[in-house]
Amino acid sequence: MFSQQFIFTTFSPEQEQTYHGNNSQKVGEVMNRTLFKTLGYILSALTFTGVSTSHAVQPTMAYVENLKIDLIFDDAGSFKNDRAAVMIANQGIAQFAMINPDGDILFTADEINDLDSGVTAYRKDNLWGIVDRNGKIILQPTYPKIQSFKEGYAAFIKDGMWGFLNTSGQQVVPAKYDKVGVFSEGLAGFKVNDQWGYLNTEGEEVIKAQFDEIQIFSEQRAAVRVDEEWGYIDAEGKRLIKPAFAQSRVFREGYAAVFVEGKWGYIDKKGDWLIRPQFDQAKAFGEGFAVIKQNGLYGFIDSSGEIVVKPYFDDAWNFREGLARVEKNAKVGYINTEGQIEIEPEYVWAYSFSDGLAVITYNYRQYGYINRQGELVIEPQFEHAQPFNEGLAAIKIRDKWGYISRN
Secondary structure (H helix, E strand, O other): OOOOOOOOOOOOOOOOOEEOOOOOOOOOOEEEEEEEEEOOEEEEEEEEOOOOHHHOOOOOOOEOOOEEEEEEEOEEOOOEOOEEEEEEEEOOEEEEEEEOOOOOEEEEEOEEEOOOOOEEEEEEOOEEEEEEOOOOEEEEEEEOEEOOOEOOEEEEEEOOEEEEEEOOOOEEEEEEEOEEOOOEOOEEEEEEOOEEEEEEOOOOOOEEEEEOEEOOOEOOEEEEEEOOEEEEEOOOOOEEEEEEEOEEOOOEOOEEEEEEOOEEEEEOOOOOEEEEEEEOEEOOOEOOEEEEEEOOEEEEEEOOOOEEEEEEEOEEEEEEOOEEEEEEOOEEEEEOOOOOEEEEEEEOEEOOOEOOEEEEEOOOOOEEEEOOOOOEEEEEEEOEEOOOEOOEEEEEEOOEEEEEEOO
């Protein structure tokens, strides 16, 4: 989760996070990075071109154990595939950068898409291009917008119409559609004349435009809406489950949540009921369990359809690494897969476990980390903190972000 200064947008029907900057001024290219470390105190200096020294990055000095990347950023995202997006502000103007686990700045831009793939889209001024994970430009800024890469392809817009680029920046699907989705299991949605269909990575329209709304393919199934009802099709467009639901969700671990006559239930891949509609809310399955809400309280069902944790909590989240976050009386704790309290609810906020640790806070002012036994392994000391990912976590001290290591 990004701090409040970070701006992100969500695209529909599939979600995509995009880091936003400002195109009115550039901070400049980072040319050199010098570190000074004395007695555990960290001082970082950045040298820019095109910016006077009076406007250069002002470092933060603080003693932090396991500090891996220094406190020099105005915002920072999580590492994915050994890369993270960070933001540096200069007189209120944001500049975004891609860094590696050593903190080296590999590339800067006015805006950078997510870093899930080996390449990412970036914006310079008003146009978007493509850069690889090492900062090498693959495609110079060319298009008004390029979305994030999924399965090796990214949607782009040209003259008001959408198509797809590959990781080399080549047009594999010309810009001829009113809207497009993202690729999932080799298929992506496209919209023409107010109807949706699916195309493959060759640009072939394998399922003709005939639906009013669609979702991504997941577990060889996709939810599609005809008039006011949702059903499911396979990758050839064959109807597997006839439209009968007011709302539907993607399949996860063999089951999908569907909404009928004001209540949520779960179906299997054949359309048979795992558990009939009876819940006010129903989340997707994860690690063999799904969160449900009934009579204002949250509990869990398992993959047999049994309610294994009766609705009791004020809020609940999916299991991660064998533990699930739960909230009771405005305090957050964790339960195990037996439904037993593993870590007592005592935090005003906490994140799900990641890399064996979870971010917690007692007061929203200082954040730290606990292990699966509920022991504090990093004392609350940060103004904000993000979950560990790939052994690193972004932390904030005195309004500056850096990264600490897992060990």
